[in-house]
Amino acid sequence: MNSIQKTKFDPATIRRDFPILDQMIYKNRKLVYLDNGASTQRPLPVIEAMTDCYRMTYANVHRGIHYLSERSSAQYEAARIAVQEFIGAEHSNEVIFTSGSTAAINTVAHSLFTEERKLNPGDEVLLTIMEHHSNIVPWQQLAARTGAVVRFAGITEQGELDWEDFESKLSEKTKLISVAAISNVLGTRIPIADIVSKAKQFGAFVVVDAAQHVPHEPTVVSEWGADFIAFSAHKMLGPTGIGILYGRQALLEAMPPFLGGGNMISSVTTEGFTPGELPARFEAGTPPIVEAIGLGTAIEYLKNIGVEAIREHEAELTVLAHDLLPRIDGLRILGPPPQKKAGIISFVVDGLSAQDIAIFLDRQGIAIRAGHHCAMPLHDYLGIPNSCRASFYLYNTREDVERLAEALAVVVAKLR
């Protein structure tokens, strides 16, 4: 594995680790990558750790008693410990490797409620209107299986959680609350510890969709007190195909496995099977071995830079964007003011389609996202069909934001 030098926070230095960012596209346009909410790029140490594994240490984990399998298994489990330490989980077996945030949330939706802990018709699952489809559809599917009802807390005009509405929808019927710690559209931060303390009054479980939080802001499991947390490696400099479900040990131990197959059992007979211990009972089949190793290296990289430093850097870019973008005729940024949000800037421009704007920006070398960002209910609630989204990460610079603002001014003038 490449040794990672301790770095002073400096985007210019950091960018040297990301060759993908240092390229001209469409012949002579310098690439500006502002689609980090969808997926981030990987630094060389992550790419090299994965390549090194494929070159020298790869084998399937846990099963073989041979040199390569032992090495892969050790690296795979080291990645689990890296995740455990990164989020301050008490036990490493509370960290389950899944294929992503989506799979993590689906695991809870399939396994938490059982015959003994039944979700009855009329019981409620409370979400917010800001959720990503990954944190809506699994609950709707659960509701369809059980007769439970999915409810949505609204937001204020500023794009923050409407506490009054949230509390009015909380009752003895609420069995589970599932919320994003940071909205992938508005950037809004949700006070998770407050949600958990409210939930406890009603004995409801809390799931946190931390896909946009863990990569960008320090995350400490015990400060939230939530039952489950989901996040994805590809949004935090790691590879695709791997994510994490954190769950409180006692809860996970009491949950039946979601997927059946190899690795998740302690024994199988022709009559049936006995599930294995944590974390294997939730990791059926061959896991994303090399991806876990890449994630472990991504975490090492992030820790060296410091997630708090990343948060501060993104806050600076967010302030700049909130200063420059609204100067553009008819442009409106969605969501709260910069101090109350993460580095996600969604906006609409009067009379212009989000797609047209994104296509024009792309031709200038600037990658943003246009559409509903997997949050159709939020866009319906806001009364808009879609929006543009620029989202920042550690390697973005003030110049990136300035180029976005300049190009936007041109496209708006041109398309009007």
Ligand SMILES: Cc1ncc(COP(=O)(O)O)c(C=O)c1O
């Ligand atoms: C808030 C939020 N939740 C969940 C997801 C789904 O993540 P994945 O596609 O990695 O499972 C995303 C991805 O954009 C997200 O932003």
